Amino acid sequence: MDKSMFKQFDVWFITGSQHLYGPDILAQVAADAKSIVDGLNASGRLAVNIVWKPTLKTTEEVNRQMREANAEDRCIGLVTWMHTFSPAKMWITGLSELSKPFCQLHTQFNRDIPWNSIDMDFMNLNQTAHGGREFGFIGSRLRLERKVVVGYWEDSGVQRRLDVWMRAAAAFADGRSLKVARFGDNMREVAVTEGDKVEARKVFGYAVHGYGLGDLTAFTDAVSNADIDTQVAEYEKLYVMGDGPGSDKGRERIRSAARLEIGMRRFLEEGGFKAFTTTFENLHGLAQLPGLACQRLMADGYGFGAEGDWKTAALVRAMKVMGAGLKGGTAFMEDYTYHLDPERPLVLGSHMLEICPSIATGPIRLETRPLGIGGKDDPARLIFESPAGDAINVSVMDMGNRFRFVLNEVEAVDPPADLPGLPVARVVWDPKPDLATAAASWIFAGGAHHAGYSQAVTREHIIDFASIAGVELLCIGEDTTVESIKNEIRWNEMYYHLARGL
Numbered sequence: 001m002d003k004s005m006f007k008q009f010d011v012w013f014i015t016g017s018q019h020l021y022g023p024d025i026l027a028q029v030a031a032d033a034k035s036i037v038d039g040l041n042a043s044g045r046l047a048v049n050i051v052w053k054p055t056l057k058t059t060e061e062v063n064r065q066m067r068e069a070n071a072e073d074r075c076i077g078l079v080t081w082m083h084t085f086s087p088a089k090m091w092i093t094g095l096s097e098l099s100k101p102f103c104q105l106h107t108q109f110n111r112d113i114p115w116n117s118i119d120m121d122f123m124n125l126n127q128t129a130h131g132g133r134e135f136g137f138i139g140s141r142l143r144l145e146r147k148v149v150v151g152y153w154e155d156s157g158v159q160r161r162l163d164v165w166m167r168a169a170a171a172f173a174d175g176r177s178l179k180v181a182r183f184g185d186n187m188r189e190v191a192v193t194e195g196d197k198v199e200a201r202k203v204f205g206y207a208v209h210g211y212g213l214g215d216l217t218a219f220t221d222a223v224s225n226a227d228i229d230t231q232v233a234e235y236e237k238l239y240v241m242g243d244g245p246g247s248d249k250g251r252e253r254i255r256s257a258a259r260l261e262i263g264m265r266r267f268l269e270e271g272g273f274k275a276f277t278t279t280f281e282n283l284h285g286l287a288q289l290p291g292l293a294c295q296r297l298m299a300d301g302y303g304f305g306a307e308g309d310w311k312t313a314a315l316v317r318a319m320k321v322m323g324a325g326l327k328g329g330t331a332f333m334e335d336y337t338y339h340l341d342p343e344r345p346l347v348l349g350s351h352m353l354e355i356c357p358s359i360a361t362g363p364i365r366l367e368t369r370p371l372g373i374g375g376k377d378d379p380a381r382l383i384f385e386s387p388a389g390d391a392i393n394v395s396v397m398d399m400g401n402r403f404r405f406v407l408n409e410v411e412a413v414d415p416p417a418d419l420p421g422l423p424v425a426r427v428v429w430d431p432k433p434d435l436a437t438a439a440a441s442w443i444f445a446g447g448a449h450h451a452g453y454s455q456a457v458t459r460e461h462i463i464d465f466a467s468i469a470g471v472e473l474l475c476i477g478e479d480t481t482v483e484s485i486k487n488e489i490r491w492n493e494m495y496y497h498l499a500r501g502l
């Protein structure tokens with residue numbers, strides 16, 4: 001998924017001040033804010049275009065601007081900056097009404113203090129250090145979630161943190177109108193893939209639509225042989241044809257997988273869906289479990305969850321948006337099996353079929369192999385390795401009174417051996433701080449066996465996304481101990497119980 005999806009969005013740059021300083025200073029404030037906006041847009045480091053807005057100096061101006069932001073679909077959030085002091089009572093009603101996320105940029109137009117020339121005029125103009133605190137107070141007084149980025153606006157680290165926040169805001173905006181299609185229901189008696197869809201609509205905004213497999217087969221049956229020829233030719237160009245496709249039966253299975261992919265894609269496009277789930281429990285009318293189709297649709301930016309897991313499908317979509325255009329991919333993932341060597345315990349992450357090739361390195365093989373469960377024909381799947389390096393796993397659960405994200409920072413490693421007999425794509429990782437602590441913490445957090453895995457999206461993206469959505473987040477990383485997580489869970493139980501109210 002490339003960066004072009006961000007073209008539909010803007011972030012508004014809001015400068016706060018007051019009339020006290022007179023027109024000359026206010027003209028300077030506006031000019032400096034425009035320079036910052038132009039500089040940020042020209043940096044090439046920010047995913048979303050920033051739009052300058054006139055300086056706000058009164059309660060009426062703030063109210064009007066916040067209402068305009070709420071009403072403008074293109075606006076996914078505000079960056080607020082106090083060049084001067086801006087008495088914060090004027091922000092109370094407007095910020096209370098604001099329904100878009102905001103990020104306070106605590107920066108200064110000038111990087112350095114001009115030690116030899118500094119005078120009172122300079123002091124009157126450059127007041128972020130205390131003006132930003134007055135604005136911060138009212139955010140805290142109103143108990144508003146927001147991000148605060150501190151530092152010089154031309155600094156690459158500051159711009160990177162702004163970009164992270166914009167991507168999270170874009171993912172949240174995308175989720176407000178997201179439609180998730182479910183082919184089949186939750187599989188059997190699985191608990192963690194269940195959840196409250198009404199609450200999900202309220203918190204994240206996305207809608208979950210259920211379909212019978214017959215709805216999908218109407219689309220797959222309508223696919224022409226010519227379309228299948230084109231699709232298979234594309235497979236042959238992109239992938240190494242491995243075991244299976246060489247035989248007549250194998251070719252037939254690949255064609256059947258191509259039919260599934262084309263039919264599913266048309267179904268999703270026609271319905272405006274950007275995420276979907278499947279289940280291998282009921283595959284009525286389908287020749288094989290969709291593996292290849294799920295993998296290739298995910299690579300095009302669709303969120304996906306197996307076994308009816310709509311929460312993970314929506315999460316994978318959000319992660320796809322946050323990581324758009326960044327190095328590294330994002331995939332649906334499952335902790336599959338362990339390597340419990342005490343020297344370096346590892347996790348092999350995979351799924352029955354549906355790992356996204358956006359995380360692939362090296363050649364990608366297309367094969368048809370027996371599945372062992374589900375009682376259908378041998379499904380086609382892409383088989384590949386994933387690069388070593390830093391990554392995260394993120395999971396989402398419905399805890400009954402709230403949603404919870406749990407995140408684990410991991411280091412993907414090269415597999416210790418070749419795994420020649422494993423017929424699925426896989427990643428091998430070493431969780432932080434170590435497998436024993438990470439897995440116990442994940443289990444105490446109630447973390448699902450399904451996750452979104454990414455080398456593009458970072459802990460900070462998920463922190464920002466959870467903050468914007470107002471959802472609990474537990475992070476497992478280098479500093480985590482099992483006791484620290486257990487305590488955090490206990491405190492969070494109290495906080496979310498009280499914060500939710502009646």
Ligand code: MN
Nearest residue numbers: 306307334450
């Ligand atoms: Mn699964």
